[in-house]
Amino acid sequence: MKNIVLFGGAFDPIHNGHINMALEASTQLDADIFFIPAKISVWKSESAPIEDKIKMVELAIKDHPGLHLSRFEADSKEEVNYSIDTVKHFKKGYPDSNIYYLIGTDHVNSFHKWKDAKELSKLAKIAYFKRPDMVVDLNNVKEFEMVEIIGELKDESSTEIRELKSLDTPNCVIDYIINNKLYFMKRIASYMGEKRLEHTISTAKLSYEIALANNLKDAKKALIAALLHDIGKEMPIAEQKEIMANHFKKYIDYPPVIYHQFIGAYLVEKDFGITDPVILEAIKYHTTANSNMSDVAIIVHCADKIEPTRGFKSENLINGLKSSLIDGFVEVLKSNIEYYVKHGIDYKNELQMACLDQYLK
Ligand SMILES: [Fe+2]
Ligand SMILES: [Fe+2]
Numbered sequence: 137m138k139n140i141v142l143f144g145g146a147f148d149p150i151h152n153g154h155i156n157m158a159l160e161a162s163t164q165l166d167a168d169i170f171f172i173p174a175k176i177s178v179w180k181s182e183s184a185p186i187e188d189k190i191k192m193v194e195l196a197i198k199d200h201p202g203l204h205l206s207r208f209e210a211d212s213k214e215e216v217n218y219s220i221d222t223v224k225h226f227k228k229g230y231p232d233s234n235i236y237y238l239i240g241t242d243h244v245n246s247f248h249k250w251k252d253a254k255e256l257s258k259l260a261k262i263a264y265f266k267r268p269d270m271v272v273d274l275n276n277v278k279e280f281e282m283v284e285i286i287g288e289l290k291d292e293s294s295t296e297i298r299e300l301k302s303l304d305t306p307n308c309v310i311d312y313i314i315n316n317k318l319y320f321m322k323r324i325a326s327y328m329g330e331k332r333l334e335h336t337i338s339t340a341k342l343s344y345e346i347a348l349a350n351n352l353k354d355a356k357k358a359l360i361a362a363l364l365h366d367i368g369k370e371m372p373i374a375e376q377k378e379i380m381a382n383h384f385k386k387y388i389d390y391p392p393v394i395y396h397q398f399i400g401a402y403l404v405e406k407d408f409g410i411t412d413p414v415i416l417e418a419i420k421y422h423t424t425a426n427s428n429m430s431d432v433a434i435i436v437h438c439a440d441k442i443e444p445t446r447g448f449k450s451e452n453l454i455n456g457l458k459s460s461l462i463d464g465f466v467e468v469l470k471s472n473i474e475y476y477v478k479h480g481i482d483y484k485n486e487l488q489m490a491c492l493d494q495y496l497k
Pocket of ligand 2: 335339365366440
């Protein structure tokens with residue numbers, strides 16, 4: 137390797153912004169990139185264990201031959217990892233390579249306070265990503281001979297992923313978070329038992345598949361809404377009733393089994409701070425459906441009814457939704473009615489009827 141870029145960070149979790157930064161640096165500096173996850177990030181209570189963070193980096197970079205993972209800091213016995221030690225380690229391992237050390241714009245201005253900053257900048261070239269919203273201290277740039285990397289840095293953040301406000305990370309990382317109950321998934325699991333969690337995950341995966349098959353711009357919103365759709369379901373009914381009385385009085389005479397769609401939307405806003413109207417609407421009408429539904433709401437409604445763990449043959453309905461969302465939706469509505477009639481379920485509430493009037497006419 138002629139040129140090597142060291143890219144340290146919490147990667148808690150890794151996201152598309154990190155990947156884009158690495159690819160950009162790789163192109164501009166003609167370099168191989170090493171992601172070096174840091175062992176601890178004590179300032180974050182919702183942090184994932186280091187082995188999970190490493191696994192997510194591995195998954196995210198597996199299709200990019202120029203991107204690599206280093207366990208140097210993760211495996212270090214030292215309590216605190218200083219960049220100078222990491223750089224020395226690589227200098228020893230790759231004596232003939234030019235080494236760059238990548239930092240964020242926010243670190244440019246405080247770089248002189250880093251341990252052995254001068255020596256560090258001699259052993260490695262300090263490269264930084266210029267963020268348009270930040271003023272860079274040119275004295276530091278000059279003194280430490282820093283190199284600027286030009287590129288459009290999107291504003292994703294790991295925090296937003298941990299809080300389920302964004303899922304802008306490769307799909308394999310999303311799967312890993314869901315399957316291993318990290319971050320938001322741990323929180324979602326605290327609202328429900330095992331069985332419902334299994335249904336939730338299955339609904340979410342199917343929602344996302346249907347959204348992608350339909351080239352939906354809002355595909356990630358379908359995934360987020362489906363992950364959250366049933367968080368109100370296991371709240372004691374007396375508590376649900378109280379929230380209904382205070383916030384959804386109009387629907388208080390609906391069968392109590394329907395309450396949880398409103399409670400879910402309420403909790404998502406209150407507990408998760410998610411205010412996206414598309415996501416909230418999809419949760420709020422996932423059981424009854426409604427008229428004039430967004431694509432995301434249609435998907436979550438359908439996936440909830442026909443996801444594979446429900447235990448009936450729904451393959452044709454799923455395929456129908458994937459090839460044409462609205463045609464598939466009509467088929468799901470027909471199958472819903474069949475089910476309601478067969479089981480003597482009263483489905484003729486105002487919301488459900490508004491939906492049927494519009495889409496089955
Ligand atoms: Fe539900
Ligand atoms: Fe559900």
